[in-house]
Amino acid sequence: MTGPAPTASATHRVVDAVWRMESAKLIGALTRVTGDVGLAEELAQDALLAALEQWPESGIPAKPGAWLMATAKHRAIDTFRRAERLERKTAELGRELAVRESTEPDWAAALDEVVEDDVLRLVFISCHPVLSREARVALTLRLIGGLATDEIARAFLVPEPTVAQRIVRAKRTLTAAHVPFEVPTGADFTARVSSVLEVLYLIFNEGYAATSGEHWTRPALCQEALRLGRIVAELLPGESEVHGLVALLELQASRLAARTGPDGEPVLLGDQDRGRWDHVLIGRGLAALRRAERSGGALGPYALQAAIAACHARAGSVEQTDWPRIAALYDALAQLAPSPVVELNRAVAVSRAYGAAAGLELADALTDVPALRGYHLLPSVRGDLLEQLGRSAEAGAEFRRAASLTRNERERELLLDRAAACGPAVPGPREP
Amino acid sequence: MRFMVIVKGTEDTEKGVMPTEQELTEMGAYNEELVKAGVMLAGEGLLPSSKGARVRFDEKGGSTVIDGPFAETKELVAGFWILEVSSREEVLEWVRKAPFRGGEVEVRQVASAEDFGDAMTPELREQEDRLRATSAAQHGS
Secondary structure (H helix, E strand, O other): OOOOOOOHHHHHHHHHHHHHHHHHHHHHHHHHOOHHHHHHHHHHHHHHHHHHHHHHHOOOOOOOHEEEEHHHHHHHHHHHHHHHHHHHHHHHOOOOOOOOOOOOHHHHHHHHHHOOOOOHHHHHHOOOOOOOHHHHHHHHHHHOOOOOOHHHHHOOOOOOHHHHHHHHHHEEEEEOOOOOOOOOOOOOHHHHHHHHHHHHHHHHHHHHHHHHHHOOEEEEEHHHHHHHHHHHHHHOOHHHHHHHHHHHHHHHHOHHHHHHHHOOOOHHHHHOHHOOOOHHHHHHHHHHHHHHHHHHOOOOHHHHHHHHHHHHHHOOOOOOOOOOHHHHHHHHHHOOOOHHHHHHHHHHHHHHHHHHHHHHHHHOOOOOOOHOOOOOHHHHHHHHHHHHHOOOHHHHHHHHHHHOOOOOHHHHHHHHHHHHOOOOOOOOOOOO | OOEEEEEEHHHHHHHHOOOOOHHHHHHHHHHHHHHHOOOEHHHHEEEHHHEEEEEEEOOOOOOOEEEEOEEEEEEEEEEEEEEEEEOOOHHHHHHOOOOOOOOEEEEEEEEOOHHHHOOOOHHHHHHHHHEEEEHHHHHOO
16 A cells, blocks of 8 residues: 555645645554554555545545544444454354454544544654664654655655565564554653654654765755654653754754755855754754753753754854854763764864864874774864864875765765865875 | 745734634644644734834835834734645645634745845845844844
């Protein structure tokens, strides 16, 4: 089954829009009642197909969401009765007594009930740790975002059947593992929230910094992650890190338009036209960061990253940026979530705050870290710092090394340009 | 894409008639739905035009301030939302859900810098840049 088929027809576009608005609520309610997310999605898809068939003739109903729900409800009850008939027949064949009371639950009433937590529970199921990361991402976009399989496939540059398989398997895994449709409690809660945030962050990053392919950004995916983040923040208003992640995404997204030049080439933060930053998103990002700060306790890794992004958002230029504060925030982040990539960022911030030599010292300490061996940003940063220190030949070599490591074609061009600006390659002994 | 949903004035909004409790509840629920769906970026209701003013410019750039209220009620703006959605159809479906009885709502797409084309010179961008940086700093205080 696929989502709404792309079509020129105006009605179909309205059906697409309604699906995007209503599908998560619909699938959430159906999962609560049927106890099976796979069946719930099938029923919702049946209702969608009915809309695609009937609305071009009958016109768009006054309350399209209610129409979809009513249709899905009828299908759900039909399905239950069919299953029950089959069960009875089997029981009779086995000469067992078929005197059990009819156990048909009051699905109709249950589906009429609006349960606030339906969508939240669906989020937790879609991001369940029993699933692989790829499966969580695909299922979240599908069930919460209302994206069709082909849309997900295009966004992630993978063949459509791969995504379809991923989703089918994910639903089977959830059924097999008897994953309950619930909001986790106790110690489990924090871990499950982390899993949700990780999925949203992965979706956003896939759009923000495409690791391969010709396109530097895929803004639609970022926007989708942002929308999902805002939804989750409303569902979990007391969670500091949820607001931290939303703040981070809003602030990163505020720079989307400025990150690409007229010919599609990447523009790095320092060179970005800050007039093209989206001040509506900056305002929202800063507000979300305040919510994260107000939720109490020390800031988590997402909120710290958001606080760093906020320093950039508040600054009128690279020079006016509060680099000592950024360096301190990276220091806090390195203690909370130590990683060589954070160390590398800290090196950049330190170089801005206290000079290229201080930054280079930190960056040099990272050259032996195995995790960074194939990471193009390490030579890219070292090249930048060496260039600032007037060591052009070494800088050129670093930029060329970075160019050979990046998987993004646009970024490779940018790095080779910078290498060329450092002068011709000097043959000679290379560092080990 | 972003849309501005403009709620037009009525005699009641101009008289400053407060909404009934039921209307407030319905509007509150609608706003909550917009926020929970992650589509509402901003939204405000405006006080009657009697509290506002117009500034009229002559061709030489001189200006005159005209105090409200203003007569042509239906042309006045009584409130607005800024919604971020993925299509024109989506914004219209959201607007159709609004709990209004009577009156009119106008839906307009928000232009991005790209829509201004070459008229947006680097100098203008730079100016806008300073403004936005200031505005962001204020938001962040």
